[in-house]
Amino acid sequence: MADPKGFMTTPRQEWARRPVAERVQDWDEVYVPGALLPIISKQADRCMDCGIPFCHDACPLGNLIPEWNDLVSREDWRAAGDRLHATNNFPEFTGRLCPAPCEAGCVLAINQPAVTIKNVECAIADRSWQEGFVPPRPPDRLSGRTVAVIGSGPTGLAAAQQLTRAGHTVAVYEKDDRLGGLMRYGIPEFKMEKRHLERRLKQMRAEGTKFRTSTAVGRDVGAAELRTRYDALVVATGATAWRELGVPGRELAGIHQAMEYLPLANRVCEGDLETSPMSAAGRHVVIVGGGDTGADCLGTAVREGAASVTQLDIYAQPDAERDEDIDPWPTYPKVYRLSAAHEEARDLETAPEAHADARLFAASTLHFVGDADGQVRSLHLVEVDALRRPVAGSGRTLPADFVLLALGFSGPDREDGLIDQLGLGLEPRGTITRDGGFATNVPGVFAAGDAARGQSLIVWAIAEGRAVAAAVDRYLTGSSRLPAPIGPYDRPMVV
Known part of the structure; x- marks a missing residue:
């Protein structure tokens, strides 16, 4: 040092x-x-x-x-x-x-x-x-082997770059019109400007990686057909099947999933739209879910000019310091954190009926109430204890004419038909089954990232991409010098 x-x-x-x-x-x-x-x-x-x-x-x-x-x-x-x-x-x-x-x-x-x-x-x-220390690194020679990577999120891009640099001919298939997965349409511009993403994509193109956008594998191109055209497939579609909130009133207008809302705001930043058709401007917004996606919705609604914004977190407010009995060092502790979005909500006082940073902790949604036209107008909630049991006498009502559900994701979406067409096995929780070498039950098909691991962090997604690239390289050539930082069953450090 x-x-x-x-x-x-x-x-x-x-x-x-x-x-x-x-x-x-x-x-x-x-x-x-x-x-x-x-x-x-x-x-x-x-x-x-x-x-x-x-x-x-x-x-x-x-x-x-x-x-x-x-x-x-x-x-x-x-x-x-x-x-x-x-x-x-x-x-x-x-x-x-x-x-x-x-x-x-x-x-x-x-x-x-x-x-x-x-x-x-x-x-x-x-x-x-x-x-200028990050020039493209194209391979010295090609292996003659071909790989299709399905999904252009951090896992798919990392896998594609590693395999391209190893000499394989790689094509990345993305169902959206632009590359990047959730980094493109799920992460708001104020957290990461998309110029950073475009710069990497330019580097990857210069190295030889090919990209196919607006191509949903399973719908626009058959998954089984793709398997016959390439020597190996990497399924890195992410965990995009969002969790629902099964309470009375869910069918009312004005209640949307976070990932229906955030992409539209990103499209405004991309120049596709002048204003979002799902804008929070002038509306009383309630976000159900206390995670990062909920915070992204919070920051977005504030910038759109919402009349008020409140975020509900079913967990109790954590302490400011690490609890050594529950989360001892060096595990990742559950402590009170003030994101940029929460700082904005606090300073602008966006939620006068909630805590200073717009969050209501230990809050569980009971039901929604709408008007005669079927538009949501209020949300009824109750305080819960550590076991998520309602606390007697704690019920309250929040004005809400725009509700966003940010409850996380359960696994890959099956709507396009990719999983069924390939005949991939699934775990009980909905993620793709794979062995210790990232291989699925279908020869030559590998699965990585949130599609197989379940919803996780970007750093785990990139690690999965690098590791699955080593597994595919080994499958194609018999050995590999590519690094494999994790195995498919590795998990974060816990007590």
Whole structure:
């Protein structure tokens, strides 16, 4: 480490966000442009270069965090970029979107604020692009083998890039009109501007990866036919089958799934629409679901000019500090976190009937009430205990003429017919069955990412993409030198 006392002398300082009143007027990323690089070398100095870097285990990619922290501290950006890209295909994505389980596993986090690993990662990625350290890496020669990757989310893109660089001819099939999966139409622009995604796609095209958009495998092209045209298939369609809320009044107009709402806002940013046909402008919005997707809906509704926005979380409000009995270090703790969207809701007081940051914790929806025209007008809820049992006398009503359901996803969508046409086996929870080598029950067909793992984090998605690429490479050639950071049954560290 460059400064052996850095963690004792330098306090944690994170990438500053733009003022709330300014950033809610646009869709640009919430951070102050150019404010990260001036502080990041000193922040990298805080890395302890500990004997056993638990941040490695906390990160499924196995990122070489102490190594690139030291290089950033010395401002050796080229070497830092090389070490970062050795384990992560898309660090500018994870540096913006990952909740940073590596920071929860930082040894310094035992009794001090963790190293700002996520910010360092983002700084390295951005500086690497700025300095031209990320050129395309086409293969020296082609193997003569062909692979179809179905889905262009982080798993599919990582798998495609690894396999292309290994010399295979790879085509990525995407059902939407643009590439990126949930990164394109599920992640709001204010969390990650799509120019970062376009830059990577340009790199991948230059390396030789082919892309087929507006092509739903199973509907626009037969899945079985595709299997005969390619030497191997990788199913990386994600977990897009959303969970429903089975309560009275669900059929009322004005109640929508989050993933019906968010893509339209993203299409406005892409220039496809002038305004969203499902805009929250002037409406009393209630978001059912306390996760990241709910927070994305919150930030989007605020920017659209909602009259009020409230977010319901069925879990109790967590403590500000880690509970060592429940979530001991180095596991990822359930603590109170204030996302950019919640900070905006707090400062703008979007939900006067909820907590300061627009969230109502320990809240369960009982039913919806509508008007004579079948439009939702209110939501009735009740407070619940730790076992989700209603608390007597705690019922209340919220005005709601626009409700968004952000309850997560159960597995891959079967509507296109891909799973049934290939005859893929499914787990009881709806995910695709695979063996220890990512192979499905159909020879030559592999499954990776949320479609097989279930709903997870972007860092796990990229790790799955890299690992399935090694498995496919081995299947095609008999051996592989591609890295496989995780196995299909690996899971985050838990007690």
